[in-house]
Amino acid sequence: MRPVCVLGLGLIGGSVLRAADAAGYPVWGATESALDADAARAEGFSVEPSVADAVRRAASTDALVVLAVPLPAVEPVLREIAALAPECRLTDVVSVKGPVVDAVSRLLPRARYAGGHPMAGLSASGWAASDAELFQDAAWVVTADVEESEEDGAVSATDPTLWREVARLALDCGGQVVPATAAEHDAAVARVSHLPHMMAAVLAAVGADGGPLALTLGAGSFRDGTRVMASRPELVRAMCEGNRQALLDAVDDALGRLGAARGALASTGSVAATVQAGHSARLAWERLTGPREEGVTEVPVTNLARLVALGRAGGRVIDLTDRTAMVRMPQPPSSASGV
Numbered sequence: 001m002r003p004v005c006v007l008g009l010g011l012i013g014g015s016v017l018r019a020a021d022a023a024g025y026p027v028w029g030a031t032e033s034a035l036d037a038d039a040a041r042a043e044g045f046s047v048e049p050s051v052a053d054a055v056r057r058a059a060s061t062d063a064l065v066v067l068a069v070p071l072p073a074v075e076p077v078l079r080e081i082a083a084l085a086p087e088c089r090l091t092d093v094v095s096v097k098g099p100v101v102d103a104v105s106r107l108l109p110r111a112r113y114a115g116g117h118p119m120a121g122l123s124a125s126g127w128a129a130s131d132a133e134l135f136q137d138a139a140w141v142v143t144a145d146v147e148e149s150e151e152d153g154a155v156s157a158t159d160p161t162l163w164r165e166v167a168r169l170a171l172d173c174g175g176q177v178v179p180a181t182a183a184e185h186d187a188a189v190a191r192v193s194h195l196p197h198m199m200a201a202v203l204a205a206v207g208a209d210g211g212p213l214a215l216t217l218g219a220g221s222f223r224d225g226t227r228v229m230a231s232r233p234e235l236v237r238a239m240c241e242g243n244r245q246a247l248l249d250a251v252d253d254a255l256g257r258l259g260a261a262r263g264a265l266a267s268t269g270s271v272a273a274t275v276q277a278g279h280s281a282r283l284a285w286e287r288l289t290g291p292r293e294e295g296v297t298e299v300p301v302t303n304l305a306r307l308v309a310l311g312r313a314g315g316r317v318i319d320l321t322d323r324t325a326m327v328r329m330p331q332p333p334s335s336a337s338g339v
């Protein structure tokens with residue numbers, strides 16, 4: 001198995017290190033946090049004294065480097081990698097893809113790269129919160145740079161061999177791979193992750209404005225709706241600001257819907273349309289992400305454009321051979337859904 005070098009040993013990087021180790025990969029890591037490094041070493045993990053040492057080791061073993069640092073640290077760490085391993089195999093687990101893809105193509109043009117994003121997290125952070133099981137059955141985006149070419153149809157600038165290796169690691173860590181372009185990923189997570197963080201911030205603040213009585217009555221809906229606001233604010237901020245344009249579009253959509261709901265409540269006294277649309281959308285999400293036995297499509301791993309198209313339709317890669325990806329497609333919509 002190709003070794004795995006994880007740069008950043010917080011919640012996500014630490015969980016990748018643990019999960020890859022449990023899957024049998026030779027692993028080591030590095031982190032700027034002495035606390036996290038000591039804690040990982042105390043559990044017997046190999047932690048290099050610096051990022052540079054870890055990257056040198058990756059260069060000499062042709063390891064897959066996993067960049068697991070917060071967005072503001074991405075460029076400085078990429079510069080270090082560029083100086084020591086300019087042709088490395090690289091992926092990342094950062095929650096926004098556009099800025100990372102841009103930085104990799106500027107600073108590491110000769111690297112073989114496919115971006116990654118496991119859709120899993122907790123409000124707790126750091127190595128102490130990391131868990132080998134964190135990614136179990138989670139969607140894990142692996143990006144492919146697919147472009148339309150007039151002559152040949154869709155072509156991919158991403159090396160399929162590297163894409164397959166990154167997808168294999170994601171599967172071995174317990175995830176289910178969602179192929180997507182970086183731009184489509186960013187537009188999608190703006191709606192289902194970054195906007196929910198913004199809404200949670202607003203919801204928590206509106207609740208607190210109600211004073212102690214309102215807060216003491218905060219139960220399930222308030223707890224679930226504001227849970228992510230217990231996360232470190234600087235990480236949430238970097239994630240939202242890093243996806244500015246897509247998040248603006250999602251906020252506009254939300255404001256339009258909230259405005260329509262307010263208008264209907266004020267004029268007719270009814271929020272039926274808003275609640276029905278939300279109920280149908282929630283059921284559609286449950287159906288799309290729920291368990292499904294059949295409906296597996298086999299696609300050659302070299303056909304990244306087809307994989308991206310299936311990812312767009314809700315498909316997830318649940319297994320891989322050397323040549324073929326097994327993509328599980330979602331349940332067809334039922335007529336009762338109303339969506």
Ligand SMILES: O=C(O)C(=O)C[C@]1(C(=O)O)C=C[C@@H](O)C=C1
Pocket residue numbers: 094095118119120121122123192193194228
């Ligand atoms: O479960 C949580 O606490 C998360 O916030 C995880 C969550 C999300 O669901 O929005 C947040 C950021 C990650 O990039 C991916 C997933």
